Amino acid sequence: MSLPGPETLELKTSEDVVRARQRVRVCMKDQGFGLVDQTKMVTATSELARNAVDYGLGGTMRIESLEEMGRIGIRLVFLDHGPGIPDIDLALTDGYTSGHGLGLGLGGSKRLVNEFEIWSKPDEGTRVTITRWR
Amino acid sequence: MTKSTSRLNDILEKNEKEILDDWMREQLASGTLRKDLITESELRKQSAELLGLIINATRSGNVTEISGTEWKPVLDFLAATSKTRAAQGFSPVETATFIFSMKQPIFTRLKKEAGSNASVLADEIWVATVLTDKLGLFTAETYQKSREEIIRRQQMELLELSTPVIRIWEGILVLPLIGTLDSSRTQIVMETLLQNIVDTNSGIAIIDITGVPAVDTLVAQHLIKTVSAARLMGAQCIISGIRPQIAQTMVHLGVAFGDVVTKASLADALKYAFRQSGITVT
Ligand SMILES: Nc1ncnc2c1ncn2[C@@H]1O[C@H](COP(=O)(O)OP(=O)(O)OP(=O)(O)O)[C@@H](O)[C@H]1O
Ligand SMILES: [Mg+2]
Numbered sequence: 001m002s003l004p005g006p007e008t009l010e011l012k013t014s015e016d017v018v019r020a021r022q023r024v025r026v027c028m029k030d031q032g033f034g035l036v037d038q039t040k041m042v043t044a045t046s047e048l049a050r051n052a053v054d055y056g057l058g059g060t061m062r063i064e065s066l067e068e069m070g071r072i073g074i075r076l077v078f079l080d081h082g083p084g085i086p087d088i089d090l091a092l093t094d095g096y097t098s099g100h101g102l103g104l105g106l107g108g109s110k111r112l113v114n115e116f117e118i119w120s121k122p123d124e125g126t127r128v129t130i131t132r133w134r
Numbered sequence: 135m136t137k138s139t140s141r142l143n144d145i146l147e148k149n150e151k152e153i154l155d156d157w158m159r160e161q162l163a164s165g166t167l168r169k170d171l172i173t174e175s176e177l178r179k180q181s182a183e184l185l186g187l188i189i190n191a192t193r194s195g196n197v198t199e200i201s202g203t204e205w206k207p208v209l210d211f212l213a214a215t216s217k218t219r220a221a222q223g224f225s226p227v228e229t230a231t232f233i234f235s236m237k238q239p240i241f242t243r244l245k246k247e248a249g250s251n252a253s254v255l256a257d258e259i260w261v262a263t264v265l266t267d268k269l270g271l272f273t274a275e276t277y278q279k280s281r282e283e284i285i286r287r288q289q290m291e292l293l294e295l296s297t298p299v300i301r302i303w304e305g306i307l308v309l310p311l312i313g314t315l316d317s318s319r320t321q322i323v324m325e326t327l328l329q330n331i332v333d334t335n336s337g338i339a340i341i342d343i344t345g346v347p348a349v350d351t352l353v354a355q356h357l358i359k360t361v362s363a364a365r366l367m368g369a370q371c372i373i374s375g376i377r378p379q380i381a382q383t384m385v386h387l388g389v390a391f392g393d394v395v396t397k398a399s400l401a402d403a404l405k406y407a408f409r410q411s412g413i414t415v416t
Contacts, residue, residue, distance in 0.1 A: 036382055043349070045354070105350075108388050109387075111387070
C-alpha cells in the first residue's frame with residue numbers, strides 16, 4: 001500500500017484550527033482508524049493547533065502517514081515561532097493556564113496519543129509532535 | 135501629466151449635458167443594465183450626480199490622483215453606490231460598467247475639442263483613461279468588499295439559524311448542537327440559550343451534543359460556563375448525547391462536567407426533565 005505524502009497546513013486563525021481538525025479526521029479515516037482513535041486524535045489536534053494560534057502567534061501543522069514494522073500510524077507536528085514555553089513541566093500540569101483556559105490542552109493531548117514529544121525554547125518557538133498507531 | 139496642462143476639466147464642464155446624455159445612452163444600450171433593479175430616472179440621477187462630482191474634483195487641476203482630498207466626495211459617492219448595488223444584487227460586471235461606460239462619451243468630446251491636434255488628443259485620452267480606470271477599479275473593489283461583508287453577515291445569520299433553541303414543553307428548552315463547534319459559534323449558541331432561558335422563564339435546559347463530532351477543552355469550557363450561568367439564573371442544564379468515543383476522549387483529556395446531570399440520549403434527558411417538572415407522560 002502506498003502512503004500519501006506529508007502535507008503542511010497553515011495555522012493562523014480559529015478557522016484554520018477547524019480545517020486542521022477536519023483534515024486529520026479525513027486522514028485517520030483513510031488510514032482505517034476507528035471512531036475512538038479518530039476522535040482522540042482530532043481532539044488533540046484541536047488543542048495543539050489552538051495553542052499554536054493562541055500562544056504561539058500562529059504556526060503550522062505537518063501531517064504524515066507512517067508505516068513501520070507493519071504498523072500504520074499518523075504523525076502530526078505542530079510548529080510555531082512564538083515566545084516558547086518557559087516551564088514545560090508546569091505547562092503540562094493539569095489546570096495550569098497562563099490565559100483563561102482550563103489548562104488541560106497539553107496534558108490532555110499527551111494522554112490522547114501514543115507518542116508525545118515537546119520541544120520549546122524561549123523566543124524561538126514550540127514544536128509538539130504526536131503520533132497515534134492503529 | 136502635470137496638473138496644469140490637462141484640459142479635461144474644461145472639456146467636461148463645457149460638455150456636461152452632452153456627456154451625460156451619451157453616457158446614459160451607453161448605459162441603456164450596454165445590455166448589462168438591470169432594468170429590474172434600477173429605473174432609468176434613478177440611473178440618470180446617479181449618473182448626473184457622479185458627473186457633477188467628478189467635474190468638481192477635476193477643477194482642482196488634479197485629474198488623476200484620486201487619493202487626493204478633492205476626490206473624496208467622488209469616492210464617497212462611488213463607495214455608497216457600489217455598496218447599494220452589491221446589496222441589490224448587481225453583478226460585478228454590471229457595477230463596473232456604470233463607470234467604464236463613461237469612457238466613450240468623454241473620448242468623443244475630447245476628440246471634438248482637441249480638433250486636429252493629435253498629440254493633445256493623445257495626452258487627454260491618456261488622462262481620461264487613467265482616471266476612469268482608477269474610478270472603475272475603486273468601484274469594483276468596494277463592490278467586492280461589500281459582497282464579502284454581506285456573505286459574512288449571512289454566515290452569522292446562518293449560524294444563529296442553524297442552532298435553534300426549541301421550547302419542547304412549558305419550562306423545558308432543548309438546544310441540539312450540530313457540527314463542528316468553533317469558538318465564535320459556540321459563544322453565539324450559548325448566549326442564545328441563556329437569552330432564551332430568560333425569555334421563556336424556563337427551569338430546565340437540555341444541551342444535546344449528539345451532533346458534535348469532538349468536544350475539546352474550549353467547547354467543554356463553554357459548556358461549563360453556560361451551565362454555571364444558567365444555574366445563577368435559576369435554571370438547570372442537562373447535557374445529553376455524549377457518545378462513547380466522546381466520553382472516552384473527555385476522560386483522557388481530563389474535562390469533567392462536575393455535578394452536571396448528563397444523559398446518554400436526548401430521550402433519557404427528556405424523561406428526566408419531565409420527571410423533574412412533575413409531568414407524567416403516558
Ligand atoms: N505553542 C505555545 N507557545 C507558547 N506557550 C504555550 C504554547 N502552548 C501552550 N503554552 C502555554 O502552556 C499553557 C498550558 O497550555 P494548555 O493547552 O494545557 O492550557 P490552555 O491552553 O491554557 O487551556 P486549554 O485547557 O483551553 O487548552 C498555556 O496556558 C500557555 O501558557
Ligand atoms: Mg490549550
